[in-house]
Amino acid sequence: MVLLLPSVALAQGVWDPLTRRLAEDGFDPVRLNGLFSRSELRFDPLVMARKMNALLEVKLSVGKPKSEAPELYVSYLNPFLLMQARGFLDTQRTALREAKLRYGVPEEVLTALLLVETKLGRNVGSKSALATLASMALAGDFSLVAPHIEHRDLTPELALWLRWRTAQKASWAYKELKALLIYAKSAGYDPATIPGSVYGAIGICQFMPTNAVRYGADLDGDGRVDLFNPLDAVLSTARFLSANGWKANLSRERQMAVLYRYNHSHTYTRTIMAVADRLRGEDAQASENDW
Numbered sequence: 001m002v003l004l005l006p007s008v009a010l011a012q013g014v015w016d017p018l019t020r021r022l023a024e025d026g027f028d029p030v031r032l033n034g035l036f037s038r039s040e041l042r043f044d045p046l047v048m049a050r051k052m053n054a055l056l057e058v059k060l061s062v063g064k065p066k067s068e069a070p071e072l073y074v075s076y077l078n079p080f081l082l083m084q085a086r087g088f089l090d091t092q093r094t095a096l097r098e099a100k101l102r103y104g105v106p107e108e109v110l111t112a113l114l115l116v117e118t119k120l121g122r123n124v125g126s127k128s129a130l131a132t133l134a135s136m137a138l139a140g141d142f143s144l145v146a147p148h149i150e151h152r153d154l155t156p157e158l159a160l161w162l163r164w165r166t167a168q169k170a171s172w173a174y175k176e177l178k179a180l181l182i183y184a185k186s187a188g189y190d191p192a193t194i195p196g197s198v199y200g201a202i203g204i205c206q207f208m209p210t211n212a213v214r215y216g217a218d219l220d221g222d223g224r225v226d227l228f229n230p231l232d233a234v235l236s237t238a239r240f241l242s243a244n245g246w247k248a249n250l251s252r253e254r255q256m257a258v259l260y261r262y263n264h265s266h267t268y269t270r271t272i273m274a275v276a277d278r279l280r281g282e283d284a285q286a287s288e289n290d291w
Helices: 016-024 029-036 045-060 079-091 093-103 107-118 129-138 156-187 209-215 230-243 252-262 266-280 284-290
Strands: none
Touching: 016 029, 016 129, 016 156, 045 129, 045 156, 079 093, 079 107, 079 266, 093 107, 093 230, 107 230, 107 252, 107 266, 129 156, 156 209, 209 230, 230 252, 252 266
């Protein structure tokens, strides 16, 4: 059995290892120092610790009985949210039709996906995407995370695995952090003000920053990709799905396989398809029975 390392005292220049690394990768050191010296940008080791604790719980539960995932997230099928989705179909009709014309993704599927992701932009996250990703990137130094690991009696093998997974996730976060800085500059955003999910996804479509850079599309013609703008978010979502295999006349099974690449959850994909069915007016009897 082993004990995890104790925490280390955080010096005033806690971000220095990260800003030096970013500068070595070509980012302006003056801008970096100005950005990371802002008082609202604080290192939070709990961001990485929460992820590691969750992964550790999964690993420790191998072989134990698991509760079955729900068939659907039924909350997205309530009449109020469906009414809002139909309103989105109406107000964003031009963007949705253009996305379907370019990439073949039906308007109802795009609307259903954005409803499930962010309730059509009403819930884009309350965390700072920059602080989240920077904290995770810096937490590749496991001594910063160790005090917040809930299990204290890990075997040497599990402790080694946990260090490896932490380093792996920190490397992932660093790539996403670089992409966020690139995206913010191109979109004209102050990176410190971009809200995100608990792990740094941004916009109405909840793209990770690497996907924002790779698949972001400008529909309104203002020369910038703004994923908080419904027009750009709709087209960017369709572009992502197309790049991951969506095309006209796919079977329902293949459509769900593409949606699974957006979020690796079968409950998620079934929910999107169920919402899309309701928006098309299909399964109306089921809707009446549910409510």
